[in-house]
Structure formats: structure tokens, C-alpha cells
Amino acid sequence: MFIRPPSENPRAGCNWLADCSLVVRMTAAVVIILTITLTAVFWWSGHRHQKLIQDHLSQQMKTLSSDLVHTSKVFLGDDNLRRVEQLIQDFSTRHQLTRCRLILPNGAVLADAHEASGVQHVLPGSWPSGPYTYSIPAAVHDGTVDVQVAFDVTGRGQVVLQVSALVTGNQFLTVQVFAGYAGIILVAVFSLLLWGRYLSAPLHSIETIRHALLALASGEKSYSVLAIHNQSTPEVNGWNRIIGNILKLEEIAIERNSQQSLLVPRKSTTGLEGACDAMWHGIILLDNKMCARYANGAAAVLLGMQRSEIIGNEISTFIAQGDILKAVQETIDGSSLQRKVFEHQLQFDDAEAGQLRISVRPVRREDPGSVIMIIEDITQLRAAEDARHSFIAQATHELRMPLTNICLYVEEALENDDTNLELHAKCLNVINQEAHRLERVVGEMLSVAQIESGVLEIERDDVPVGLLIEELENDYRVQAQEKQVRLTFHQSPKLPTLYGDRDKITLALHNLLGNAIKYTTPNGQVDVRIDADENLFAVVIEDTGIGIDPNDLERIFEKFYRGKNSRISKIAGSGLGLTLAREVMRLHGGDIVAESKMDEGSKFTLTLPFKAEVA
Amino acid sequence: MEIQEHRHGAVVVLKPLGPLCLEDAEVFRQRMFEVMAKSRGRFVIDVSAVPHIDSQGLEAMVDTSEVLSQSGQSFKVCAVNNTLHEVLDLTGFSSHFESYEKVTDAVRSFL
Numbered sequence: 001m002f003i004r005p006p007s008e009n010p011r012a013g014c015n016w017l018a019d020c021s022l023v024v025r026m027t028a029a030v031v032i033i034l035t036i037t038l039t040a041v042f043w044w045s046g047h048r049h050q051k052l053i054q055d056h057l058s059q060q061m062k063t064l065s066s067d068l069v070h071t072s073k074v075f076l077g078d079d080n081l082r083r084v085e086q087l088i089q090d091f092s093t094r095h096q097l098t099r100c101r102l103i104l105p106n107g108a109v110l111a112d113a114h115e116a117s118g119v120q121h122v123l124p125g126s127w128p129s130g131p132y133t134y135s136i137p138a139a140v141h142d143g144t145v146d147v148q149v150a151f152d153v154t155g156r157g158q159v160v161l162q163v164s165a166l167v168t169g170n171q172f173l174t175v176q177v178f179a180g181y182a183g184i185i186l187v188a189v190f191s192l193l194l195w196g197r198y199l200s201a202p203l204h205s206i207e208t209i210r211h212a213l214l215a216l217a218s219g220e221k222s223y224s225v226l227a228i229h230n231q232s233t234p235e236v237n238g239w240n241r242i243i244g245n246i247l248k249l250e251e252i253a254i255e256r257n258s259q260q261s262l263l264v265p266r267k268s269t270t271g272l273e274g275a276c277d278a279m280w281h282g283i284i285l286l287d288n289k290m291c292a293r294y295a296n297g298a299a300a301v302l303l304g305m306q307r308s309e310i311i312g313n314e315i316s317t318f319i320a321q322g323d324i325l326k327a328v329q330e331t332i333d334g335s336s337l338q339r340k341v342f343e344h345q346l347q348f349d350d351a352e353a354g355q356l357r358i359s360v361r362p363v364r365r366e367d368p369g370s371v372i373m374i375i376e377d378i379t380q381l382r383a384a385e386d387a388r389h390s391f392i393a394q395a396t397h398e399l400r401m402p403l404t405n406i407c408l409y410v411e412e413a414l415e416n417d418d419t420n421l422e423l424h425a426k427c428l429n430v431i432n433q434e435a436h437r438l439e440r441v442v443g444e445m446l447s448v449a450q451i452e453s454g455v456l457e458i459e460r461d462d463v464p465v466g467l468l469i470e471e472l473e474n475d476y477r478v479q480a481q482e483k484q485v486r487l488t489f490h491q492s493p494k495l496p497t498l499y500g501d502r503d504k505i506t507l508a509l510h511n512l513l514g515n516a517i518k519y520t521t522p523n524g525q526v527d528v529r530i531d532a533d534e535n536l537f538a539v540v541i542e543d544t545g546i547g548i549d550p551n552d553l554e555r556i557f558e559k560f561y562r563g564k565n566s567r568i569s570k571i572a573g574s575g576l577g578l579t580l581a582r583e584v585m586r587l588h589g590g591d592i593v594a595e596s597k598m599d600e601g602s603k604f605t606l607t608l609p610f611k612a613e614v615a
Numbered sequence: 616m617e618i619q620e621h622r623h624g625a626v627v628v629l630k631p632l633g634p635l636c637l638e639d640a641e642v643f644r645q646r647m648f649e650v651m652a653k654s655r656g657r658f659v660i661d662v663s664a665v666p667h668i669d670s671q672g673l674e675a676m677v678d679t680s681e682v683l684s685q686s687g688q689s690f691k692v693c694a695v696n697n698t699l700h701e702v703l704d705l706t707g708f709s710s711h712f713e714s715y716e717k718v719t720d721a722v723r724s725f726l
Contacts, residue, residue, distance in 0.1 A: 297686035383624030
């Protein structure tokens with residue numbers, strides 16, 4: 001393992017923003033900021049440009065309207081309506097107006113450049129005044145500038161001029177402005193690309209260094225992990241040099257401190273005493289008064305005492321077992337010169353019980369006045385023997401039961417009439433079942449033996465979890481229905497692929513689910529939950545069964561161990577299934593954990609890392 | 616730091632989870648001495664979950680090994696990873712400990 005360049009990170013793309021490299025994130029940020037800024041500039045410039053055009057047009061319309069009013073007033077005073085119509089027409093055409101007309105306060109139209117119908121061709125003698133003001137207001141509505149101005153025709157009354165024009169900017173100018181903006185964008189993007197290309201390599205290096213720093217902060221110390229490979233930029237070379245120096249300094253510090261630690265004068269002995277202290281077995285020399293003249297380190301440790309508590313003291317102060325004391329006495333007396341061996345049980349309040357083998361013999365047969373005691377720790381030997389005896393007893397029991405049944409039914413089939421087909425079928429059925437049971441027990445024993453001897457191999461390959469769970473569900477659906485147990489699977493629609501031994505994982509899952517159904521009473525419930533995150537795959541099998549006694553909870557994973565509950569002993573089982581399941585999971589780098597409450601149910605959690613190292 | 620304790624027959628297996636550095640090394644040393652006294656030296660250190668070790672961690676192991684050697688016993692470690700191997704080789708302490716590949720091998724050495 002080593003620090004990978006960001007682009008080689010296998011997790012890239014899982015969580016887009018979090019997993020993207022620094023280069024990508026920086027480029028994305030620059031592009032987004034640039035886009036937002038340019039959009040804002042465009043919008044603001046366009047807005048201001050439109051406003052300026054409107055203001056300019058409004059001012060222009062007001063000036064022109066004022067001129068038109070002045071001229072119209074003269075012609076209307078001369079009662080020359082035709083000249084006024086001509087003037088309105090010319091004015092509208094020249095200035096591209098959308099509306100240009102003269103009206104009376106009662107709504108009658110005197111002249112209109114765009115509407116001929118309804119126009120009065122004769123000027124009335126007088127008319128009533130209207131509510132119009134004489135100012136020249138300009139208003140902009142929906143892209144149109146409206147100007148309305150009222151004036152008096154001498155001796156007749158008030159006339160209103162209404163003028164409207166579309167706000168249209170200079171198209172050429174607008175195109176020029178926007179072309180300029182587009183040019184600026186192109187230059188900016190091009191510069192950005194050039195900048196990104198130029199900075200890509202150093203930023204890539206910096207990103208990789210950042211990953212290495214995070215690994216360093218999380219406690220990683222190995223140079224092979226922290227050093228950056230596959231890149232040779234100056235930044236990376238500098239980093240590799242720095243990290244190499246730091247780790248070298250740390251190693252030197254460890255070496256120096258450790259050597260100093262070794263140089264600290266330690267309690268050590270040389271010569272014969274040192275040789276005796278290096279012995280794994282305890283040695284005690286007793287004189288003719290049954291007092292200890294010498295005891296090596298192992299003797300003190302094995303008897304759970306300080307050496308000073310042994311040397312110089314009588315044997316009865318450190319060994320109370322009567323037959324040993326008697327043997328020592330007989331050896332000193334010279335009545336027995338043979339080696340005598342005893343097993344001595346140690347029991348301490350503050351230490352674990354132990355089993356010692358103590359040999360008593362004279363130092364020299366011709367001089368029985370001194371005795372040597374050799375003490376061996378056989379605690380683990382006895383524990384191993386007990387385990388072996390227990391295993392053999394359980395294995396014998398498990399093998400004998402199906403064999404006995406097979407023998408019985410074979411004899412029954414042989415003794416009965418050949419024509420009794422029903423009985424023959426029954427016998428064959430039982431023999432078949434028992435033979436399979438025998439095969440299963442032998443197979444499980446073989447697997448357990450292989451695990452213990454370390455020869456069981458895990459053949460890893462891709463294991464699609466979805467398919468595995470589907471098969472599991474199909475295998476146990478009918479069995480659960482027959483036993484009237486509700487079996488429910490809870491899983492996400494898409495399950496990942498594991499890297500492991502398909503057969504072994506299947507075996508573990510079958511054992512757990514088979515047990516859950518087996519130990520759940522009718523109308524009970526078994527729930528199977530499958531969860532997976534980035535690193536771990538977990539299957540939780542929970543039942544409402546008979547439960548496991550707290551004293552049995554950890555022992556159920558021992559070989560042949562079955563709970564002491566009478567309800568459990570009525571249900572067939574070898575006591576090897578859970579042992580195998582847990583060992584197989586541990587070989588994959590995973591585990592199985594059990595929780596249970598009596599009469600409420602049990603919960604088994606199987607966990608498995610996705611790409612675990614070989615355990 | 617968490618130190619798991621399992622029993623294999625009469626042998627205690629101590630499994631520290633995490634680096635053996637600084638104050639954790641002292642915690643580990645105390646735990647080793649407790650177990651050593653309780654089990655009369657029948658214990659194994661499973662270092663499979665120790666990613667790295669510093670001088671204090673190493674000193675704790677050497678001290679324990681020294682005490683054990685005074686009574687003819689050995690300091691047994693198992694599942695030593697490459698990083699720890701490098702440190703032990705570099706400091707010349709690899710010969711101070713009995714090293715086994717698996718826990719079961721180390722436990723069996725007490726027979």
C-alpha cells in the first residue's frame with residue numbers, strides 16, 4: 001500500500017464532492033464563480049443599457065411633442081385642420097411612432113396618423129374643457145414611451161396630443177456590446193484552461209501530499225505507505241525526502257532509546273546461578289533439615305512466591321502437600337533414593353489455579369543428605385488433555401448415535417419379511433437420514449480439525465451477496481413454513497459483491513439461519529437483516545426462540561458444546577456448527593457475535609470485511 | 616487503548632488494539648505485568664492489530680521479556696506485521712522475543 005495519486009484513488013466517484021481531487025474542486029469552484037460573476041455583469045449592463053435608451057427616448061419625445069404642440073396650435077388657430085392632419089402624419093412617419101393623434105376632451109379625434117375612421121374633418125366652433133393638465137409627462141409601459149400633452153386653442157377649448165413610440169435600442173450597438181462580452185468570456189475560459197493545465201501537475205502533487213498528511217495525522221508511520229510513488233514533481237520529491245528524514249530520525253530515536261533501555265543495568269546473574277535461572281523448570285535444593293538452600297527464578301514464579309520467601313525457609317512454608325513432605329523426609333533419611341513424582345494443585349486468591357509436577361530425588365545417591373526438587377508447570381498440558389478427552393467423548397457420542405440407529409434398522413429390515421414393503425421403506429428412510437447425519441458430523445469434525453491444524457484453505461473469489469441471500473431464502477422458506485415460523489428478510493435492493501470463499505460463507509449463513517429456525521417455536525419470528533457499508537458486510541439473524549442461558553453464551557462456540565437446557569437436548573445437533581461458522585468467518589477476517597435472553601430469543605451478528613487480508 | 620484478553624486453555628492471549636506509543640505503552644506494560652503475575656508467565660501477545668510501535672512500547676516489551684527470562688520463561692509474540700518486524704530488526708530486539716505466525720502456534724509452545 002502507498003499513497004496513491006488522487007486520480008488513482010479507487011474510491012473516487014463514490015461521494016462526488018468529498019472524493020474529488022483538490023484540482024477538480026478548485027477548477028469547479030473557479031468556473032462556478034466566473035460564471036456567476038459574468039452572468040451578473042451581463043444582467044446589470046443590459047439593464048443599464050435599456051434604461052439609458054428609455055430615458056433618451058423619453059426626453060426626445062417630450063421635445064418633439066412640444067414642437068408639434070406649438071405648430072398644431074398655430075394651424076388649429078387658423079382653422080386649418082387639414083394641415084394639422086398632414087403634420088401629424090409626417091411627424092409620425094418621420095419618428096416611427098406607434099401612436100400620434102390629437103383628441104378633444106370628450107374623446108372626439110381631430111387627427112390620427114394611424115387610424116382614419118372616426119376622425120372629424122371639420123373643426124368644431126368650441127367644445128367643453130377637459131381634465132387634462134398642461135404639463136408634458138412621459139411614461140414607459142411594456143417597452144413603449146407614452147407622452148400626453150394638453151394645450152388650448154384660442155377661443156375654442158383644450159386639445160390633447162397623444163404620442164407613443166417603441167423603445168428600440170441601437171441593434172448594432174447591442175450586438176457590439178454582447179460580442180465584446182462573449183469575447184471576454186472566451187478569453188477568460190481559455191486563460192483558465194491554460195492556467196489549469198499549467199497548475200495541474202503541482203496541484204496534483206499537492207493533493208497527493210495532502211492525502212499523505214492525513215495518513216500521517218491518523219497515525220501511519222510506515223515509509224512505504226507515506227511516500228508518494230508514480231510521481232516525480234519537485235513537490236513530491238521534496239515531500240518524499242522530508243518524510244524519509246522524519247521517519248529515519250524517529251527510527252534513530254527508537255533505536256537510541258531502546259539501546260539506552262538495554263544499557264540500564266538490569267538484575268542479572270552469570271555462571272551456574274545464571275544457567276539455573278535460565279531454566280524453564282523450577283529447581284529447589286533442600287538440606288538435611290528440609291530447608292531450602294537454593295531456588296531458581298522459575299521455582300519462585302511457579303510457586304507464586306518471592307525467592308527470598310523460599311531460600312532459608314523450611315519446605316512446609318511453601319509446600320503443604322503431605323505426600324511431598326513425606327517423600328522429602330524419606331529421601332533425607334536415606335530410606336528412599338528413587339525419584340518420586342507428584343502432581344501439586346496450586347490455588348491462589350490473586351492468581352489462576354495451576355497444576356505442577358514436582359519430582360523429588362537426592363542430589364547424589366551416595367549422599368542422601370540433600371534433596372533436589374524439580375518443578376514443572378503442566379497446567380496447559382492438563383488443559384489440553386482435558387480438551388482432548390472431552391473432544392473424544394463428544395465425538396464418540398455423536399458418531400455412535402447415528403451408527404446405533406443404522407444398525408438397529410438394518411437388523412429390523414433383515415429380520416422381517418421381504419414382502420413388508422412399508423417397513424422396508426421406513427427402515428431405508430431412517431438409515432438414509434442417519435447416514436447423512438453421520439456424513440455431516442464427520443464432515444464438520446474434519447473441517448474443525450483442518451481449522452485447528454491450520455490446513456483449511458480459503459479459496460477467495462467474488463461472491464455476489466444478492467444471489468447468496470436469495471439462495472438462502474429459497475432453502476429455508478419451506479422449512480420455516482412447515483414449522484410455522486415467520487421468516488422475513490430485510491435487505492436493500494442492491495447488495496454488493498464480497499471477496500471470499502463462497503462455500504464457507506454459505507456454510508456459516510446456513511448454520512446461523514438453520515439454528516434460528518430450529519430453536520424457534522411455532523408461531524415465532526425469524527428476521528434476517530442484511531446491511532453493508534463501504535467496509536463491512538453484516539448479516540443479523542434475530543429470532544424469538546427459546547434463547548440461550550448467559551452462562552452458555554460464549555461457550556456455544558466451543559466444539560461439541562450444547563446448552564444444558566433440557567429443551568435444547570431434545571433438538572438434534574452436533575455442537576460443531578457454530579464453531580465452524582465462527583472459525584470460517586475469522587479466517588475471512590470477520591466474526592460472529594451472539595446476544596440472547598432466555599425465553600425471549602437470540603441475535604447472531606455476522607460481520608465480514610469486503611476485502612480483508614488473509615487471516 | 617483497548618487490550619483484548621482471550622483464554623486458550625491455561626494460556627492468556629493479550630491482543631492490544633492500536634499503536635503501542637506514549638502513554639498507551641505504559642498501560643500495556645502494566646497490563647502485561649498483571650497478566651504475567653496472574654498466569655505465572657503463561658501468556659502470549661497477539662500484535663496483529665498493532666500498526667506501529669515506538670521506543671516506549673518497545674521498552675515495555677523488553678522489560679517484560681527481561682523479567683520473564685529471569686525465571687527461564689520467554690516473551691511470546693505472534694502475528695508480527697512488516698512494520699513491527701522492521702522496527703524489531705532495526706533495533707536488534709527481534710532475537711529477544713519468541714515469535715510465532717499464529718496464536719495457536721504460540722499457545723501450543725506451552726505444551
